[in-house]
Amino acid sequence: MTLKTPIVAVNFKAYYPYSFGENALKIAQDARKVWEETGVQIILAPPYTELKSVLEVVKDTEILVFAQHADPVEPGARTGYIPLEGLKEAGVQGVILNHSEHRLKIADINWLVKKAKKLGLYTLVCADVPETGAAVSILGPDIVAVEPPELIGTGVSVSKAKPEVITNSVELIRKVNKDVIILTGAGISTGEDVYKAIELGTAGVLVASAIVKAKDPYTIIKDMAENAKKAMK
Amino acid sequence: MTLKTPIVAVNFKAYYPYSFGENALKIAQDARKVWEETGVQIILAPPYTELKSVLEVVKDTEILVFAQHADPVEPGARTGYIPLEGLKEAGVQGVILNHSEHRLKIADINWLVKKAKKLGLYTLVCADVPETGAAVSILGPDIVAVEPPELIGTGVSVSKAKPEVITNSVELIRKVNKDVIILTGAGISTGEDVYKAIELGTAGVLVASAIVKAKDPYTIIKDMAENAKKAMK
Amino acid sequence: MTLKTPIVAVNFKAYYPYSFGENALKIAQDARKVWEETGVQIILAPPYTELKSVLEVVKDTEILVFAQHADPVEPGARTGYIPLEGLKEAGVQGVILNHSEHRLKIADINWLVKKAKKLGLYTLVCADVPETGAAVSILGPDIVAVEPPELIGTGVSVSKAKPEVITNSVELIRKVNKDVIILTGAGISTGEDVYKAIELGTAGVLVASAIVKAKDPYTIIKDMAENAKKAMK
Amino acid sequence: MTLKTPIVAVNFKAYYPYSFGENALKIAQDARKVWEETGVQIILAPPYTELKSVLEVVKDTEILVFAQHADPVEPGARTGYIPLEGLKEAGVQGVILNHSEHRLKIADINWLVKKAKKLGLYTLVCADVPETGAAVSILGPDIVAVEPPELIGTGVSVSKAKPEVITNSVELIRKVNKDVIILTGAGISTGEDVYKAIELGTAGVLVASAIVKAKDPYTIIKDMAENAKKAMK
Numbered sequence: 001m002t003l004k005t006p007i008v009a010v011n012f013k014a015y016y017p018y019s020f021g022e023n024a025l026k027i028a029q030d031a032r033k034v035w036e037e038t039g040v041q042i043i044l045a046p047p048y049t050e051l052k053s054v055l056e057v058v059k060d061t062e063i064l065v066f067a068q069h070a071d072p073v074e075p076g077a078r079t080g081y082i083p084l085e086g087l088k089e090a091g092v093q094g095v096i097l098n099h100s101e102h103r104l105k106i107a108d109i110n111w112l113v114k115k116a117k118k119l120g121l122y123t124l125v126c127a128d129v130p131e132t133g134a135a136v137s138i139l140g141p142d143i144v145a146v147e148p149p150e151l152i153g154t155g156v157s158v159s160k161a162k163p164e165v166i167t168n169s170v171e172l173i174r175k176v177n178k179d180v181i182i183l184t185g186a187g188i189s190t191g192e193d194v195y196k197a198i199e200l201g202t203a204g205v206l207v208a209s210a211i212v213k214a215k216d217p218y219t220i221i222k223d224m225a226e227n228a229k230k231a232m233k
Numbered sequence: 234m235t236l237k238t239p240i241v242a243v244n245f246k247a248y249y250p251y252s253f254g255e256n257a258l259k260i261a262q263d264a265r266k267v268w269e270e271t272g273v274q275i276i277l278a279p280p281y282t283e284l285k286s287v288l289e290v291v292k293d294t295e296i297l298v299f300a301q302h303a304d305p306v307e308p309g310a311r312t313g314y315i316p317l318e319g320l321k322e323a324g325v326q327g328v329i330l331n332h333s334e335h336r337l338k339i340a341d342i343n344w345l346v347k348k349a350k351k352l353g354l355y356t357l358v359c360a361d362v363p364e365t366g367a368a369v370s371i372l373g374p375d376i377v378a379v380e381p382p383e384l385i386g387t388g389v390s391v392s393k394a395k396p397e398v399i400t401n402s403v404e405l406i407r408k409v410n411k412d413v414i415i416l417t418g419a420g421i422s423t424g425e426d427v428y429k430a431i432e433l434g435t436a437g438v439l440v441a442s443a444i445v446k447a448k449d450p451y452t453i454i455k456d457m458a459e460n461a462k463k464a465m466k
Numbered sequence: 467m468t469l470k471t472p473i474v475a476v477n478f479k480a481y482y483p484y485s486f487g488e489n490a491l492k493i494a495q496d497a498r499k500v501w502e503e504t505g506v507q508i509i510l511a512p513p514y515t516e517l518k519s520v521l522e523v524v525k526d527t528e529i530l531v532f533a534q535h536a537d538p539v540e541p542g543a544r545t546g547y548i549p550l551e552g553l554k555e556a557g558v559q560g561v562i563l564n565h566s567e568h569r570l571k572i573a574d575i576n577w578l579v580k581k582a583k584k585l586g587l588y589t590l591v592c593a594d595v596p597e598t599g600a601a602v603s604i605l606g607p608d609i610v611a612v613e614p615p616e617l618i619g620t621g622v623s624v625s626k627a628k629p630e631v632i633t634n635s636v637e638l639i640r641k642v643n644k645d646v647i648i649l650t651g652a653g654i655s656t657g658e659d660v661y662k663a664i665e666l667g668t669a670g671v672l673v674a675s676a677i678v679k680a681k682d683p684y685t686i687i688k689d690m691a692e693n694a695k696k697a698m699k
Numbered sequence: 700m701t702l703k704t705p706i707v708a709v710n711f712k713a714y715y716p717y718s719f720g721e722n723a724l725k726i727a728q729d730a731r732k733v734w735e736e737t738g739v740q741i742i743l744a745p746p747y748t749e750l751k752s753v754l755e756v757v758k759d760t761e762i763l764v765f766a767q768h769a770d771p772v773e774p775g776a777r778t779g780y781i782p783l784e785g786l787k788e789a790g791v792q793g794v795i796l797n798h799s800e801h802r803l804k805i806a807d808i809n810w811l812v813k814k815a816k817k818l819g820l821y822t823l824v825c826a827d828v829p830e831t832g833a834a835v836s837i838l839g840p841d842i843v844a845v846e847p848p849e850l851i852g853t854g855v856s857v858s859k860a861k862p863e864v865i866t867n868s869v870e871l872i873r874k875v876n877k878d879v880i881i882l883t884g885a886g887i888s889t890g891e892d893v894y895k896a897i898e899l900g901t902a903g904v905l906v907a908s909a910i911v912k913a914k915d916p917y918t919i920i921k922d923m924a925e926n927a928k929k930a931m932k
Contacts, residue, residue: 011312013309013310013311013312014306014308014309014310014311014312014314014315014316014319015308015309015310016308016309016316016318016319016322017318017322019308019319020318020319020322020323021322021323047281047315047319048280048281048282048315049281049282049284049285049315049319049320049322049323050323051282052282052285052286053285067313068312068313069312069313069314073247075247075248075249075252076246076247076248076249077246077247077248077334077385077386077441077442078246078247078334078335079244079246079247079301079302079329079332079333079334079335079441080300080301080302080329080332080334080335081247081302081334081335082247082280082281082282083247083249085249085250085253086247086249086252086253086280086282087282089249089250089253089254089282090253090254090282090283096312096313098804098805099312099313100312100806101310101311101312101313101314102311102312102313102314103804103805103806103807104804104805105797105802105803105804105805106797106802106803106804106805106808106826106831106834106835107799107802107826107827107828107831108802109805110827110828110830110831110834127805127806128806128809129806129809131809131837131838131839132805132806132809132838134837134875135805135809135834135835135837135838136805136834138830138833138834138837138871138875139830139831139834140830152310153310172837175875176833176837176874176875208310208312209310331571331572333573336571336572336573336574337571337572338564338569338570338571338572339564339569339570339571339572339575339593339598339601339602340566340569340593340594340595340598341569342572343594343595343597343598343601360572360573361573361576362573362576364576364604364605364606365572365573365576365605367604367642368572368576368601368602368604368605369572369601371597371600371601371604371638371642372597372598372601373597405604408642409600409604409641409642477778479775479776479777479778480772480774480775480776480777480778480780480781480782480785481774481775481776482774482775482782482784482785482788483784483788485774485785486784486785486788486789487788487789513747513781513785514746514747514748514781515747515748515750515751515781515785515786515788515789516789517748518748518751518752519751533779534778534779535778535779535780539713541713541714541715541718542712542713542714542715543712543713543714543800543851543852543907543908544712544713544800544801545710545712545713545767545768545795545798545799545800545801545907546766546767546768546795546798546800546801547713547768547800547801548713548746548747548748549713549715551715551716551719552713552715552718552719552746552748553748555715555716555719555720555748556719556720556748556749562778562779565778565779566778567776567777567778567779567780568777568778568779568780618776619776674776674778675776
């Protein structure tokens with residue numbers, strides 16, 4: 001599957017009970033409905049334990065399923081770790097790397113990006129500020145998301161509170177990598193935030209609590225997808 | 234479900250392709266067959282991504298499914314981590330903690346053991362030597378396994394190469410905890426190793442590669458289960 | 467040098483500028499004065515960079531100097547780590563292990579305690595609750611300090627706020643280790659706190675900010691030492 | 700003090716007894732002699748415990764003393780960690796960051812580089828391959844050293860075994876940072892290796908065992924310094 005833009009990427013994180021079981025399936029079903037209605041590229045990143053059930057829900061759509069993290073290990077005697085081969089086997093199309101809640105060493109990010117490419121897995125690498133966004137972009141990931149940690153989970157969107165983080169990111173990243181897809185993250189809560197993020201030069205958003213903990217995920221995903229489409233025109 | 238002894242616990246680790254996908258299901262099916270034939274308590278610990286499919290295979294049996302590890306985190310904004318609540322939701326009956334390939338801090342082991350108890354999850358805590366086996370036993374896990382790391386994965390069983398590790402473990406652990414189930418681990422490869430382990434005073438074994446990478450897991454599991462039964466008499 | 471009780475152990479931590487340079491020397495000089503006046507066993511644990519200068523200040527006294535932490539590594543190609551051999555060479559008499567701000571894995575605590583013993587270094591192992599205090603005591607350290615993390619640095623002393631933590635610790639630890647010296651830590655601020663800690667059955671205290679950030683460390687150390695003496699009678 | 704080139708940077712690591720005590724002082728004295736004779740820029744990176752004594756030995760020279768690592772922490776209640784402020788207070792002029800034996804997360808490298816700059820400390824950031832060398836160079840360190848981990852400590856110098864690593868590094872790094880000083884590392888053992896490293900476009904070397912474990916450090920440092928000078932002409 002190819003990556004299309006704009007992108008609405010949903011990080012399920014590990015909220016309880018929201019990110020697990022029936023709740024996780026509900027989010028996936030809602031995402032599926034929105035995709036059927038809008039065709040917007042959606043990425044879903046549920047916990048490891050929910051990957052296969054979510055994959056089942058979005059079968060035969062263009063929705064992509066990513067793991068939230070990958071351990072920098074080769075397959076083998078690694079109790080409790082999941083190497084990229086194991087994620088590939090589970091059926092995912094990509095992985096999030098270096099999320100602010102699960103940072104990686106730079107050498108490991110590079111190793112994982114290169115290996116994922118070989119295995120045919122997409123990589124979405126997070127960074128905290130424009131400079132580190134540019135730094136990881138040199139390593140050749142498919143997607144990069146710059147998320148100021150102080151806004152993550154606040155409901156105060158980076159596109160409103162710190163638009164310069166987005167424009168600086170785009171500027172610094174484009175100097176070193178013409179192709180990487182740039183996403184906006186941290187505090188994204190509404191369709192308007194998504195519109196703004198794209199207007200400022202990125203290709204979509206990385207969202208978590210606003211969708212995952214919503215009473216009605218469908219409405220939010222739909223609003224974001226529609227705004228993404230509108231903004232890309 | 235209650236824990237019965239003797240126990241054959243199978244750590245799938247992260248061997249590729251053995252621990253994943255069809256291979257993981259095959260091991261679970263073989264274990265199911267052995268349980269149906271012998272009634273011996275089997276514990277299966279597949280990778281996070283395989284937990285639900287393995288649970289499906291062993292449904293309506295007394296086989297227990299454990300996660301290979303649990304992260305010492307509360308549910309919430311913890312990208313790429315799985316709190317105990319998430320594992321419980323996935324349906325597992327227990328967790329392995331502090332495996333030599335995924336060591337934990339002592340305060341975290343204690344926190345996880347206590348929390349697992351509250352959630353109704355069993356804990357199997359690993360240790361490297363008799364002293365640390367006794368140390369973690371004070372924290373009140375359901376099962377403890379002493380595995381000398383230098384023998385793990387070697388095919389040289391601790392019951393043959395270092396029987397005194399087993400007898401010392403039993404002695405030290407029983408001084409501080411009368412109830413914890415003690416397993417023998419590291420290099421366990423044959424039914425004979427299992428017999429020896431039980432003869433030396435433990436209640437079963439923690440096995441990995443000998444079963445997971447076997448051409449015919451059924452034969453090995455069966456041999457181990459039968460020897461376990463014979464030795465317990 | 468032998469360990470005498472009661473003990474007033476001072477963890478310098480990494481307060482700036484308090485724990486470093488002239489400030490660190492001042493604390494060491496004040497401790498020296500108190501030792502000369504009271505003879506009470508004092509342990510000083512400055513940052514790695516200050517170890518040698520503090521050792522110089524307390525030369526020819528019975529004051530002991532401990533490192534705040536030891537890395538579980540053999541000497542060798544380990545850039546930025548300090549093995550026990552390096553600490554020994556620097557002249558220290560012991561090490562703090564597993565402080566709540568620098569937790570260690572249980573297997574590593576055991577390895578470090580055993581190796582320190584061989585090298586002739588004392589070990590002071592911290593724990594967060596009575597159970598983990600008992601767990602680490604099984605490993606045979608010279609000193610154990612149970613410090614509820616929620617009270618560390620609060621100025622609310624464990625001896626007042628949670629005396630049962632102290633009495634439970636003593637009870638659980640004595641079941642598994644008759645000899646280890648038990649210290650009270652977390653929030654210890656005054657001589658009275660020290661008196662109470664000893665009255666509750668421990669052999670002294672582990673203190674940090676109350677001394678290190680004090681305008682006049684001498685007065686506090688003196689007050690604590692005198693109360694320690696009085697309580698031990 | 701300003702950084703001059705060429706540079707011979709000596710990582711003392713944690714070899715025992717080589718990196719500690721009298722041995723550490725001997726290396727510093729030898730380096731001082733070479734500096735007096737050649738004027739070549741030397742950087743010495745001893746263990747934390749030896750920083751002050753080494754600084755004393757090289758007083759009133761242009762030799763710089765770096766810590767081998769810095770922890771990404773603010774000063775405060777951080778037992779066993781040393782914040783940049785503490786290193787500055789000890790008198791060092793800079794820090795090595797992200798050595799292959801002590802990797803850091805990319806966000807932490809960025810935080811440390813920025814903070815070191817504010818405190819007036821130099822940063823020497825290591826990387827494992829040309830791409831990660833370029834990635835960390837975006838963050839604005841003073842010096843970057845690309846060291847293929849598989850050659851570190853082998854005595855097989857990267858300048859002979861993998862000259863393309865050096866030329867690729869220079870090419871990729873210069874695209875994103877015109878000013879950073881580039882060093883060659885891994886397996887550097889002789890003056891000839893140093894000559895080659897400079898000839899291939901870098902400004903000097905990062906050396907460890909070849910000097911630290913040498914019977915006569917002076918001869919090696921001298922040979923390297925002279926070759927560095929010759930090659931820079």
